[in-house]
Amino acid sequence: MLGYEYKKETQETNDAEGRGFPNPTLRYLQNATQPFYVGGFYTEYIRSGFFGQAKYDYDDKYNFDLTIRRDGSSRFGSNARWGTFGAVSAGWRISSEPFMKNADWVDNLRVRASYGVTGNSSIGNFESRTLLSTAGQYLGGGALSFVQLGNDLLTWEESVSTNLGVDATLFNGRIIVTLDAWRKDSRKLLFDTRLPLDSGFGSITRNAGKLRNQGIDFDMQTTNLIIGKFRWSTGFNTSIFSNELLELYEGLDRIGNDLIVGKPISFLYGYEYAGVNPANGSPMYYDENGEYTYLVTDDDLKYLGSTLPWTYGGLSNTFRYGPVSLEVFFQYQYGNIAFNQDLYNLAQAGSLGQDNQTIDQLYFWREPGQITNVPIPYEGGRIPGHSGYQQNSTRLVSDGSYIRLKQVTLNYNLPKTLLNKVKIEEVNVYVQGINLWTFTKYNGLDPEVNSLGTTYGTYPSSKQMTAGINLTF
Numbered sequence: 001m002l003g004y005e006y007k008k009e010t011q012e013t014n015d016a017e018g019r020g021f022p023n024p025t026l027r028y029l030q031n032a033t034q035p036f037y038v039g040g041f042y043t044e045y046i047r048s049g050f051f052g053q054a055k056y057d058y059d060d061k062y063n064f065d066l067t068i069r070r071d072g073s074s075r076f077g078s079n080a081r082w083g084t085f086g087a088v089s090a091g092w093r094i095s096s097e098p099f100m101k102n103a104d105w106v107d108n109l110r111v112r113a114s115y116g117v118t119g120n121s122s123i124g125n126f127e128s129r130t131l132l133s134t135a136g137q138y139l140g141g142g143a144l145s146f147v148q149l150g151n152d153l154l155t156w157e158e159s160v161s162t163n164l165g166v167d168a169t170l171f172n173g174r175i176i177v178t179l180d181a182w183r184k185d186s187r188k189l190l191f192d193t194r195l196p197l198d199s200g201f202g203s204i205t206r207n208a209g210k211l212r213n214q215g216i217d218f219d220m221q222t223t224n225l226i227i228g229k230f231r232w233s234t235g236f237n238t239s240i241f242s243n244e245l246l247e248l249y250e251g252l253d254r255i256g257n258d259l260i261v262g263k264p265i266s267f268l269y270g271y272e273y274a275g276v277n278p279a280n281g282s283p284m285y286y287d288e289n290g291e292y293t294y295l296v297t298d299d300d301l302k303y304l305g306s307t308l309p310w311t312y313g314g315l316s317n318t319f320r321y322g323p324v325s326l327e328v329f330f331q332y333q334y335g336n337i338a339f340n341q342d343l344y345n346l347a348q349a350g351s352l353g354q355d356n357q358t359i360d361q362l363y364f365w366r367e368p369g370q371i372t373n374v375p376i377p378y379e380g381g382r383i384p385g386h387s388g389y390q391q392n393s394t395r396l397v398s399d400g401s402y403i404r405l406k407q408v409t410l411n412y413n414l415p416k417t418l419l420n421k422v423k424i425e426e427v428n429v430y431v432q433g434i435n436l437w438t439f440t441k442y443n444g445l446d447p448e449v450n451s452l453g454t455t456y457g458t459y460p461s462s463k464q465m466t467a468g469i470n471l472t473f
Contacts, residue, residue, distance in 0.1 A: 002051070006046075009045055016035075045125040046074040051068065052067070063091045064090050065087075065090075070083075076128050076155050077153050080152070089114035091112040106168070107169040115161070115163075118158070121156060123205065128151050149199070151206050154205060155188065157188050162184075164181045165179060175221075185211070185212050193249055208250075209245070212246050214242055218238050219236070220237075231320045234318075235316040235318075239312055241308065242310070244262065244263070245260065268303075268392075270391070271285045272304070272394050276373060278365075280376070281375055282294055282376065282386055305336075309335050309400070312333035314329060316329040323413040325410075330404065338450045339396060339454045340442070342445070342455060342456060343396045347396070349374050350364075351378050351389060398444070402440035402448065407434050410432075413429075446458070
């Protein structure tokens with residue numbers, strides 16, 4: 001198969017504002033006594049590409065796919081708008097081989113592999129262009145100033161993906177398993193890189209850096225028990241995931257405390273809390289040498305952990321007996337930390353005097369020798385010569401792992417013999433509960449709603465109970 005695609009997207013707006021209308025019925029701009037504002041906006045981009053695909057299948061046993069694309073985008077530099085991408089995949093249905101004929105418990109067994117390169121053009125329409133903007137006046141007339149430095153070499157970000165997988169159906173469909181091991185390396189990242197201040201610009205968009213995502217995905221569906229009208233089935237899925245920044249630009253191994261080579265792209269960076277000094281109630285931290293200190297500096301900052309879970313997934317069980325069914329679903333994640341920013345104000349031993357406090361703040365330090373994790377209250381939250389209580393430290397960080405009973409649904413379908421008399425095809429009566437139970441060590445309101453490992457004033461997932469009837473005519 002061969003093909004060509006073309007896309008042009010244009011957005012244009014014009015707006016104006018007037019004030020001082022003499023009468024509410026006069027609503028047009030020409031009726032305004034004071035023209036106040038006029039503005040407009042225009043943007044467009046074009047993307048086109050050629051593609052070809054070839055497929056080969058032999059006896060439903062061996063299959064091969066090959067895809068090649070040549071794509072161009074107006075978003076990139078005039079010298080680098082086109083990119084070539086492709087993918088190849090192969091599969092082998094082992095269960096169709098003669099040596100498997102005696103394995104009657106294997107319904108289907110297939111292995112597959114794929115390798116491909118894709119392109120990403122998710123940037124602004126004019127990131128590669130040198131841009132000017134109207135700014136003030138010059139010699140009594142309008143003036144233009146540079147606001148963005150262009151890059152004629154800006155081109156496609158590329159992602160190289162490798163996948164190995166197995167699909168299996170066993171025991172007459174009682175067990176269905178899918179297993180995938182994958183790696184995705186992104187290179188030539190579309191990156192805003194810093195420029196020297198004397199250049200007149202703060203940054204320039206260019207291709208730089210490498211990022212790796214890899215993991216294992218597992219899914220299994222089973223029919224565990226069938227006895228008469230009773231049926232019990234289970235679904236389980238889990239993913240093991242890792243993320244690592246492999247490279248920045250110009251030999252840099254870090255950009256501030258946000259991006260560090262060798263670390264994931266989402267992590268927490270801060271101070272390590274050492275508890276409260278039993279002698280005087282002052283909060284203590286570990287410095288860069290692992291020693292106790294009351295006053296921390298930037299040198300004492302350290303990597304605290306990833307906000308991305310190491311593994312996550314879900315487990316569902318469905319029990320059916322005739323017209324009655326019960327569905328129970330758990331979800332989980334494990335291996336991430338989370339920063340509870342709400343504790344900035346709610347865990348200050350009452351020192352700030354402006355917010356209510358968590359109940360554990362009642363156990364603040366009161367006398368020499370007392371062992372507690374809550375420092376002595378001090379007005380303003382900062383003892384002279386000490387770091388303030390509101391530090392980005394492990395005191396406000398906890399394990400973001402959780403297991404949650406996400407959903408329970410009880411269904412009952414009325415008998416067809418009863419419904420036929422009133423010409424209704426189906427009546428389903430149900431009771432459902434959502435977010436009924438959670439097990440976690442997270443010290444915030446809800447480990448599920450944290451965004452990039454941080455919660456601040458985020459409303460937790462609510463516990464819900466509903467009942468209803470679904471009618472099908």
